[in-house]
Amino acid sequence: MSTFELPRRTPGASGRTHTPAPEPQPGGPSRALRIRAASGWERFMRRAGTHPEAEEDA
Numbered sequence: 001m002s003t004f005e006l007p008r009r010t011p012g013a014s015g016r017t018h019t020p021a022p023e024p025q026p027g028g029p030s031r032a033l034r035i036r037a038a039s040g041w042e043r044f045m046r047r048a049g050t051h052p053e054a055e056e057d058a
Contacts, residue, residue, distance in 0.1 A: 021031065029037070
């Protein structure tokens, strides 16, 4: 039984370049604010999904 060996990688650039995220428009939300808002929305959706009977009472 022989062991398959992966080809060796040579260190160096992969050819891909880093493109930074575009800056928001003046007056628009910053990246930090968008991240906070997204985490708050996820938390809201988790809480809303835990009590489905609350919708039936309304």
